[in-house]
Amino acid sequence: MWPRLVPRGEASPVMVWMTPVLAVALTLLAGTALFAALGYPPGRALHAYFVEPVSTFYGLGELAVKATPLTLTAVGLAIGFRANVWNIGAEGQLVMGAVLGGGLALAFWGEEGPWLMPAMLLAGILGGALWAAIPAFLRTRFNASEILVSLMMVYVATLFLNWLVHGPWRDPEGFNFPQSRMFGNDALMPVLFEGTRLHLGTPIAFAVVLGGWFLLARTFVGFQIKVLGLTPAAASYAGFDQRRLIWFCLLLSGGLAGLAGVIEAAGPVGQLTPAIPQGYGFTAIIVAFLGRLHPLGILLAALLIALTYIGGESAQITLQLPIAVTGVFQGMLLFFLLATDVLIRYRVRWGAPAGEAGRA
C-alpha cells in the first residue's frame, strides 16, 4: 500500500497557506525528537527555545530586532525569486551595505549631525545595490549564473570587511582588536522604547513590507515580474524586457540587503566588526520561502525565524544546548515546507490506482 500523488486540477489556495503551518508543526515534532536524541528533556528544551525568550518585554523587543534584517532582506529576495532571479548572495550585499553606511559614520566621526543617519541609510542601500550590480551585469551581459556569481561575491565582501577592520578602519584606541570605532550618537539607530533595543529599523522594515506588497500587487513592474517567473515564454511574447527585469530584481534585492546591513551595523552592533555577517542573508532565503514569497507572509515568517535565533541563544544559556541547533531547525523548517508544498498541486491517494482509467 503505497501513497500515490494525484495531480489536482488547479493549485489549492487553501494549501498555499496551510503548508507553512504544517511545516512548523512537523519541525516542532522533529525538534522534540532531536532534543530527546541529544539527551535534553524535550519539554524543557522547547520551552527554553520558544517560550522563555518572548516572555519579557525586552525579549519581544529582541524578537523585532532580529526580525528586522530578515524581513528587509527577504522581501527583496522574494521579489527576485518570483521572477526566477536567484540572488543568493544577499549576505555579501548586506556586508557591503554595512561597509558603505558604516564607512560614512566613521568618516564623519566626531562631526555628526542629524543629516548623518539618512545619508548612512542611503549609502547602505547604494552599497548593497552596487554589489548586486556585479551579478546583474555579468548575467545580462555575459549570461553568467547569478546564483554562483552572487555567492562568490559573499566571500569577497566578507574578506574585504575583514581587511578593513584589521587594517585601515581599525579603532586606533581599540587595543588592536579587529573592529572599528563605536559609531557616534547621531550614527546610531534611535531606540524606540526604553528598556529594549527596538530601534527605528523595525518601522522601516514595516514600510518595506508594505512597499513590496504594493509593488507586486499594484504595479506593472510587479505584474511583469510575476509573468516572467510563471511563464518566461509568455513574458517574451508580451515583449517584456527580461534584462531590465533582471537588473531591477537584483538592484532591489541588493539595495534592501544593504539597507539591512547598515541598520545592523548602526543598530544592535554600533560599529563595524568581522561579526557583521551573521548569516541573515542566507536565512532570509528560508524566510522568503516560508512567507510564500509574499511580503506580508514574509513578515510572519521573519518573526518565526527570529524566534529560532533568540530561542537558540536562550537555550544555550539555560540548557547549554549547542547554538548550531538553530541552523538545523531552520534547515528542517525549509525542508518540511518544500516537502509539504507537494500538497498544493497534488492530492495524496492511498492504495493501487483504480484500474487503467485511473492511471490515464
Place this chain on the structure above:
Amino acid sequence: MLETVTALLIATIIAATPLLLAATGELVAEKSGVLNLGVEGMMLVGAVSGFIGVQVTGSGTLGIVAAALAGALMALVFAFLTLGLKANQVATGLALTLFGIGLSALMGKDFVGTPHDRLPQLAVPGLSDLPVIGPLLFGHDALVYLALALVAAVHWFLYHTRRGLVLRAVGENHDAAHAIGYPVLRIRLMATLFGGAMSGLGGAYLSLAYTPQWAENMTAGRGWIALALVVFATWKPGRVLVGAWLFGGVTLGQLYGQGLGIPVPSQFMAMLPYLATVLVLVAISRDRVRIRLNAPACIGKTFHPAA
C-alpha cells in the same frame, strides 16, 4: 628552484582533490538532469562524518566510508524532496546547504580543535625516491589516486557504456527516455546519491588530509566552486580535472603569497579563488551556444510522468 616547483605542483594536486571529487559527483548528477546546489552542505557533513569516523574507529578507511555514506544520505534527503515530492531543485539544494552547515556544526561540536594524523601517504618503494617524479606521482594518499581513478571511471561510464548513455538521455529529454521505458526517477536517484557520496569524499579530504582537523564551515565555499567547475568544464569529466588543478593553483596564492614576499594583504590573496571562479564563469558562459549545446537540456527540471 626545482624543489620549489615540485612543492608547488604537489600542493596544487592536494588543493585540487576536494574540488575534483565534489565536481565529478555533481557532474554525474547534472548529466542526469539533477541540479543539486547542496554540494557545500554535503561536503561539510562528509567532512565532519569522516573526521568522527576516524576519531572513533581509528581507521582512515572507515572514516572515508563514513564520509561517503553521510554525503549519500544527505543526497537522499534531496532526492526524496525533488524526485519524490517534486520540490523545486534550486530551493531544495539551498536548503540542503543551510541544513548541512547547521548539522555539521552540531555533529562536530565535541571535535573542534582535536587534531589527528593525516591520511598516510602511499609510498612505492624505489619509485617514490626518484627526484621530482617520485614525490609528484608516487607520494600521495589514497584519496588523491581514488579521485583521479573516479574521473577516468566517470568518463568511461558516461561515454563508453550503455548505462551512461541512458543516464545522459534522461538528462537530455526525460519525457522521451520515459516513453522508451527507462526509469527516469530511479536513474536520477542513483546519480544524485553518487553525487552526494563524492561530495562527502571531497569533504573528507579536507578534514582528513588537507587540514587534518574539524572546524565549522571548513569547506569555505569549495562546494560552490565545485558547482562552478562543472559549468567551467562544460559538463565534461576531463575538463573538470583541468579546472580543479587550475583552481587548486589559485588557492595556493593565499598560502604562499606572503612567503614569496608579495606585498598584498592576506585577505586579498584569499579572495583570489572566488574572483577566479567569477572570471571563469564569465569566460565560459558568454558563449551561449556552447553552453546550450553542452548543458543537459533537462537540468533542474522536475519530471512529471505524462499523466
